[in-house]
Amino acid sequence: MRRYGRIVADLLTETLLETPVFDVQGFPVETRVGSKQFVRLRMPDWVNVVAVTEGGQLLVVKQHRWGLDAETLEIVGGVVDPGEEPAETARRELMEETGYGGGTWRSLGFVHPNPAIQDNRCWLFEVLGVRKMAEQALDPGEDIEVVLVSLAQARDLVLSGGISHVLSVVTLMRHLDSP
């Protein structure tokens, strides 16, 4: 399979900024039409979880998102910690953000959030039959309200744009489409 170019040398990759959420790297690229400077975000992998209770309701989280500076409805999600398996992250984030656990887990695969500028993956999970087992255990700065919705309401939220975070949307679509 033909390659469309190459990164000139990893030695030329420069860290332009480090933050707690991502690092920014700059690097030169050789292409058929000349060389160009690119930027890339280095971030850990993420997870998203569609969780359905024993009573058949879907767990949605309401929170203020600072990128958008607005309140959003999403499904449970989070960042894979170093050394953690994505399936562990999914269980941990579900418990921390909602206090729900148990149930039967299934992988819904993964997506790339943005291959143009990021190399991380978002791993998608479905869990059926969860129940409330504990109180939320939120990180500093997290303030998350749990909302229970029916399957029909979840479908409406996806179609209406009431849920607009693309990672939530694609995970819910995979859950709703699957047999």
Added chain:
Amino acid sequence: MRRYGRIVADLLTETLLETPVFDVQGFPVETRVGSKQFVRLRMPDWVNVVAVTEGGQLLVVKQHRWGLDAETLEIVGGVVDPGEEPAETARRELMEETGYGGGTWRSLGFVHPNPAIQDNRCWLFEVLGVRKMAEQALDPGEDIEVVLVSLAQARDLVLSGGISHVLSVVTLMRHLDSP
């Protein structure tokens, strides 16, 4: 609707890095559990386009993506230029990346790529009945191969992960699901 916190003051927002693709901002946030420093990426809006030819084939683009440092299959996409409407961007990007134009256009709504750290939207479009009208007109550093696939192949690529860019995936799912 209750607010989960507030940005202390726009005056305290600091530009940490400027790049051709995005800027990085840092800002303090007051929450119920104390104040915290956040980072945000400022970027223009994006578009994604599902384009179907007069013969019923879907236009897929193959290119090396430098975030992932790998070749990907995606649908046509791009960045909304200043002063441009997303529908104009969609027509322009389709013509530039593939040389195809014409057809009947429909909006498939928008998604937020990542409300946690970005405020931009990605506008989704479908166009039916496009035809080859010109040669590609690629930007410096772009090297894009156009691939024609059947509807069944597109569905398989989404299900198998052969197309893994979440913005391509969600646009294709909306197209494939719609009547």
